Amino acid sequence: xxxxxxxxxxxxxxxxxxxxxxxxxxxxxxxxxxxxxxxxxxxxxxxxxxxxxxxxxxxxxxxxxxxxxxxxxxxxxxxxxxxxxxxxxxxxxxxxxxxxxxxxxxxxxxxxxxxxxx
Amino acid sequence: xxxxxxxxxxxxxxxxxxxxxxxxxxxxxxxxxxxxxxxxxxxxxxxxxxxxxxxxxxxxxxxxxxxxxxxxxxxxxxxxxxxxxxxxxxxxxxxxxxxxxxxxxxxxxxxxxxxxxxxxxxxxxxxxxxxxxxxxxxxxxxxxxxxxxxxxxxxxxxxxxxxxxxxxxxxxxxxxxxxxxxxxxxxxxxxxxxxxxxxxxxxxxxxxxxxxxxxxxxxxxxxxxxxxxxxxxxxxxxxxxxxxxxxxxxxxxxxxxxxxxxxxxxxxxxxxxxxxxxxxxxxxxxxxxxxxxxxxxxxxxxxxxxxxxxxxxxxxxxxxxxxxxxxxxxxxxxxxxxxxxxxxxxxxxxxxxxxxxxxxxxxxxxxxxxxxxxxxxxxxxxxxxxxxxxxxxxxxxxxxxxxxxxxxxxxxxxxxxxxxxxxxxxxxxxxxxxxxxxxxxxxxxxxxxxxxxxxxxxxxxxxxxxxxxxxxxxxxxxxxxxxxxxxxxxxxxxxxxxxxxxxxxxxxxxxxxxxxxxxxxxxxxxxxxxxxxxxx
Numbered sequence: 001x002x003x004x005x006x007x008x009x010x011x012x013x014x015x016x017x018x019x020x021x022x023x024x025x026x027x028x029x030x031x032x033x034x035x036x037x038x039x040x041x042x043x044x045x046x047x048x049x050x051x052x053x054x055x056x057x058x059x060x061x062x063x064x065x066x067x068x069x070x071x072x073x074x075x076x077x078x079x080x081x082x083x084x085x086x087x088x089x090x091x092x093x094x095x096x097x098x099x100x101x102x103x104x105x106x107x108x109x110x111x112x113x114x115x116x117x118x
Numbered sequence: 119x120x121x122x123x124x125x126x127x128x129x130x131x132x133x134x135x136x137x138x139x140x141x142x143x144x145x146x147x148x149x150x151x152x153x154x155x156x157x158x159x160x161x162x163x164x165x166x167x168x169x170x171x172x173x174x175x176x177x178x179x180x181x182x183x184x185x186x187x188x189x190x191x192x193x194x195x196x197x198x199x200x201x202x203x204x205x206x207x208x209x210x211x212x213x214x215x216x217x218x219x220x221x222x223x224x225x226x227x228x229x230x231x232x233x234x235x236x237x238x239x240x241x242x243x244x245x246x247x248x249x250x251x252x253x254x255x256x257x258x259x260x261x262x263x264x265x266x267x268x269x270x271x272x273x274x275x276x277x278x279x280x281x282x283x284x285x286x287x288x289x290x291x292x293x294x295x296x297x298x299x300x301x302x303x304x305x306x307x308x309x310x311x312x313x314x315x316x317x318x319x320x321x322x323x324x325x326x327x328x329x330x331x332x333x334x335x336x337x338x339x340x341x342x343x344x345x346x347x348x349x350x351x352x353x354x355x356x357x358x359x360x361x362x363x364x365x366x367x368x369x370x371x372x373x374x375x376x377x378x379x380x381x382x383x384x385x386x387x388x389x390x391x392x393x394x395x396x397x398x399x400x401x402x403x404x405x406x407x408x409x410x411x412x413x414x415x416x417x418x419x420x421x422x423x424x425x426x427x428x429x430x431x432x433x434x435x436x437x438x439x440x441x442x443x444x445x446x447x448x449x450x451x452x453x454x455x456x457x458x459x460x461x462x463x464x465x466x467x468x469x470x471x472x473x474x475x476x477x478x479x480x481x482x483x484x485x486x487x488x489x490x491x492x493x494x495x496x497x498x499x500x501x502x503x504x505x506x507x508x509x510x511x512x513x514x515x516x517x518x519x520x521x522x523x524x525x526x527x528x529x530x531x532x533x534x535x536x537x538x539x540x541x542x543x544x545x546x547x548x549x550x551x552x553x554x555x556x557x558x559x560x561x562x563x564x565x566x567x568x569x570x571x572x573x574x575x576x577x578x579x580x581x582x583x584x585x586x587x588x589x590x591x592x593x594x595x596x597x598x599x600x601x602x603x604x605x606x607x608x609x610x611x612x613x614x615x616x617x618x619x620x621x622x623x624x625x626x627x628x629x630x631x632x633x634x635x636x637x638x639x640x641x642x643x644x645x646x647x648x649x650x651x652x653x654x
Contacts, residue, residue: 013645014633014636014638014639014640017639017645018638018639023643027638037203037207038203041200041207042372045197046368048193049193049361049368052193052351052355052361052364053355053360053361053365054361056351056352060350060351065326065329065330066332066333066349067329067349070189070351071189071192071349074192074193074196075410077199077200078200078406078410080200081200081202081203082406085203085398085402088206088207089396089399092392092395096391099642099643102643102645106643106645
């Protein structure tokens with residue numbers, strides 16, 4: 001896609017897109033959701049084996065009838081995962097729109113200097 | 119007279135063979151064979167991912183571990199679902215955007231394709247084959263047990279399962295595999311849901327009665343009657359290494375699932391990254407509901423059937439089928455057994471598919487023939503042949519090992535290799551500009567060797583057995599284990615990352631950095647992604 005017959009140094013479509021403000025915005029948007037979501041999930045998940053392993057008395061505390069903290073915390077992991085997945089799908093619509101406009105922009109035919117052909 | 123189990127097995131086989139015939143008429147061309155033409159809908163792929171993922175280990179194994187060791191078994195259930203957040207947030211979309219048929223496609227954009235694909239194919243084949251052998255040995259023992267009234271032996275069962283999986287993959291490709299997985303997932307969900315309702319019916323739909331019973335599970339241990347609260351942690355993971363073992367298991371599940379080749383290839387079957395995302399969410403809905411219901415299966419078996427009865431009627435793996443028998447009689451027992459059989463078949467078909475795809479696409483076409491198909495359709499022909507060979511090898515090894523072999527460690531090994539070798543390299547390739555070929559090869563090799571090495575010297579393979587333990591049940595190395603954990607993740611995953619990072623820093627490869635922008639743009643936007651191919 002980026003090859004031309006002239007020997008001129010030119011930017012490939014990949015470099016041009018990567019340098020565009022629109023693409024940088026997309027990456028920033030993704031990071032703003034994915035990094036905190038991923039870190040939260042790691043911390044929340046690994047608290048379970050850590051607490052079950054190192055604080056068994058705390059986890060054995062009964063909360064409702066015979067149901068203890070260990071079981072409820074384990075059960076809450078399922079809802080944590082579903083909630084993050086739901087939020088990500090909502091955020092994803094925005095990523096899709098931005099990606100689509102970046103692709104449309106990138107597929108406009110250009111000359112060797114990267115200018116849009118008349 | 120034919121037993122209900124056998125009849126239901128045969129119905130399932132007939133339906134799946136009909137699907138394979140239908141798929142074989144439609145599967146022409148590489149895109150259709152390897153990726154079902156990338157036309158699978160989001161919900162369909164989600165259900166298929168669930169069917170591909172929930173193995174006999176999840177259905178029969180988890181029910182058994184919870185029935186015998188209570189709460190600690192539920193920790194597997196949690197990890198197996200939560201792991202999908204890694205797939206969803208980090209892996210699925212970039213993979214669909216930038217790859218074609220295998221995980222190595224994503225690595226090959228910026229790295230030197232031949233060394234990277236060769237090692238990635240080796241890792242894929244290792245994970246798939248080990249996982250497949252574990253499934254086959256389990257399947258053989260199980261089918262022989264389930265169908266013992268019909269006089270089917272272990273070897274016959276292994277050959278039967280093996281031949282069916284080869285037929286699905288060789289003739290039906292990814293399309294047939296997908297639909298076998300979809301049907302299995304629906305059956306598994308239905309069976310598990312029915313079983314859960316029956317358990318609650320037994321307790322008159324009173325959760326407090328149910329959990330009270332779980333609090334007082336009675337069984338015999340060393341000839342003495344014991345009463346244990348099965349909701350309390352610690353029956354399986356005991357000091358001194360229990361806590362570390364739990365964390366290590368968690369690490370292997372959270373990072374391993376996103377590196378399992380047979381799960382990754384599923385994301386190539388959908389039209390675009392958005393659909394890949396939707397399909398993970400569908401998979402999470404199903405997989406999560408299933409694993410929550412393991413509460414009823416496992417604790418139900420512990421309270422209604424009891425450890426003592428299960429131990430003398432087939433052992434831990436029979437917990438769920440025996441629960442079905444206790445609650446609703448022989449027809450329902452047959453139905454649950456047929457579901458277990460479908461479960462195994464769908465998973466081994468997925469494994470065969472990913473192993474043969476990696477061999478044909480990565481190794482044959484791209485490593486040996488430098489990316490050129492010498493004749494049209496060669497890649498598909500090689501994949502079909504590879505599926506046949508992989509299947510034959512798995513059948514042979516499973517028969518040689520025999521039904522008593524300790525194979526549970528092979529599943530741990532598959533997850534450990536996926537987490538320690540595959541995942542670090544995929545992640546670093548997607549997110550680290552400086553990453554290069556030496557790093558990828560080093561990361562894959564160190565992760566692979568560390569996982570295998572640590573499992574070899576773990577309590578799974580190294581222990582001193584009393585003389586009463588004989589034959590295949592004896593540990594391979596009769597000495598005290600050098601590494602105290604069954605799951606090596608806590609050490610092998612950091613080693614895999616370390617290998618990849620050191621390999622990168624100790625070498626220089628400007629082209630990899632130059633081409634990072636291409637992978638960055640492709641994986642994030644889908645520009646230039648593989649399109650849906652027309653099926654006939």
